[in-house]
Amino acid sequence: MEITTEIKTLATEAGFGASGYVLIDNLKFHQSVRDICAGNTCRNYGSSWACPPAIGTVAECMARVKQYGKMLLLSQAFEIEDSFDFDGMIEGMHEFKKTMDRFHLKINSILSDYLLLSNEGCGRCAVCTYPNEPCRSPQLLHHSLEGYGFIVSELAKEAGIRYNNGNNTVTYFGALLFNA
């Protein structure tokens, strides 16, 4: 089995509902997304090693991404009661992070050169060490996908997967960059 197919299979086994490859040359990095991060409506800006400014400038993120030859976009959808079901959204986010961790374990056995990006911030520890101490789990640190300046709906279109899975659902995204 080709490595690209094998990795998609591992993504499905980990729990992602959809995945699709994006051409690295087609990636767009938007400073405007980073500017939204700096507005800190998500309250992750400046509070985690997974988010800006800790992850570097958009240009530095772009240079990091372009070290890799392939990008697989990953998504998982969760049902919620309605668009005000914030508890359901948070529960889905926690489940998504578990899926990312399962996938991380799986790809670690077949890849040595890779980078994993995940929806929004980290949240692994009750209180992040940022900025006073190093990350407690750097080997499990997944940088924020949005923090790199990506418009996730653009990525989904490029990958050929759905950005929105319908009413009363929330969909979270991550990405694997790798050299095979």
Ligand code: SF4
């Ligand atoms: S693993 Fe812990 S210390 Fe590291 S970025 Fe996440 S919350 Fe912060």
